[in-house]
Amino acid sequence: MVQLVDRLVERVLPRIRRRRLLAYPVAAGIFLAAVGVRIFLADWLPSRQPFATFFFAVLFASLIAGTGPGLLVIAASLLFTWVFYFSPPHHVEGINAGFALLAFAVFAGLIVGIVHLLNRKVESLLDERDRNEALLQDSALGELQLEQLNVELRHRLKNTFAVIAGLVSQSARYNSDVQSFATSLSGRLSAMGTAMDLVATQSFVGASLAELIAYTLKPLVPPGSSRFAVKGPELIVPADIANALALTLHELGTNAIKYGAWSNETGIVRISWKLEQLDDTEANLELVWDERGGPSVAPPERRGLGSMLIDGGFPNAKVERTFTPDGVQCRILAVVKQTTTRRTRGRRSLQSS
Structure with missing residues (x-):
């Protein structure tokens, strides 16, 4: 077969x-x-x-x-x-x-x-x-x-x-109607296409985490250089994780436009990540999505596909979302394996354990 x-x-x-x-x-x-x-x-x-x-x-x-x-x-x-x-x-x-x-x-x-x-x-x-x-x-x-x-x-x-x-x-x-179905589907496919393109440029080894975040959220960020900030060490994520993470980021960005920090004129989103080494082959990865200056938000009344992609789309990870008067904070915690390949020229390539 x-x-x-x-x-x-x-x-x-x-x-x-x-x-x-x-x-x-x-x-x-x-x-x-x-x-x-x-x-x-x-x-x-x-x-x-x-x-x-x-x-x-x-x-x-x-x-x-x-x-x-x-x-x-x-x-x-x-x-x-x-x-x-x-x-x-x-x-x-x-x-x-x-x-x-x-x-x-x-x-x-x-x-x-x-x-x-x-x-x-x-x-x-x-x-x-x-x-x-x-x-x-x-x-x-x-x-x-x-x-x-x-x-x-x-x-x-x-x-x-x-x-x-x-x-x-x-x-x-x-989705109950054609317009919402088509809009949500096209956005998710575009996010996945962005991840695939970045992975392909690295000969399918992986994608730069910073580039993945930047290119996935570029169509969603409101005008103004101060509305979005990214901070973290250079990391290469493999294709499977890149696709899942792109979909998660797309859903968070879409929610920020509809209800969160990007729905007004002053809110900002900061994304940061860090590694904590466990041994020679594994490390803890923590990625934080942090909204500030947006309207007060509350947990969604029903669990839709967007929530499922955020909470369960990243493989083998623990996802914590907090709804505060200032905006949403989402923490993704995962144990990752580290490998170094000739194609990455010494940069870290991460795989879910």
Whole structure:
């Protein structure tokens, strides 16, 4: 079974994306399947969520067939939804048809764009593997490095696909309308895409913690240099932790804009982290998100997906959130393993224990 999945990810999907005569029919089949599922679930899915299955169709069409077929599925979904949900006499009450269609087009386009970057990274890694195979095929050390690259490729692809599918499913579950679903999903996918891009620039070894924080929160920080401060030693976090931490930071930043320090004109957010060495291989990592000068905040009345990503998204970590009259403070405590690799040139690379 594992070999079958590896062959599918490494061989079959890239070939489908490179053959237009095959990719577009595959995308059409995915769209028709989404239509069938939407019709079948019509009695269970409210009419206010006409795009529920089409977000999945756009995601899978982009992953399997490529960017062009993904855009085709967006266009077909817009046409289908307009004809059967928004045009007279099918108009759904309480929904602005133009705004709903535009929101779907924008956020579905963001999904296609992020998956396009993912597919490019995957294919570049496949090309790198092929080049290494040609250069190192006569070397025992080269054979070992090639196997490590193959293992890394399989691991990253499986994790990424699983995280994307989980985000789509959970975002749909915790949002009751198209606009909020699309907004929350696109923000989370963008945060994950930022982490993936930073990890890829380090040859999949990891990402700089300072850069991860800066790039993830850059779209959210209000104007003004004094609204955001970062302090901590240089650290390299591996890909799995980088993805989880990016999602956690995105949720904290979004909450700060809606309810916290960034919702007014004076509030600030400070992020700091430190290490406490336990032995030669392990250390305690403490990362603190601290809001000051914002309105008084209280714990949320219900536990949504955002709270779940903050409190449980960081693997093997203890997360403490405190709601004070001055703002939210969030402390992330984790025991991490430290390794030094040639690619990091002596910088610390952290892995959850």
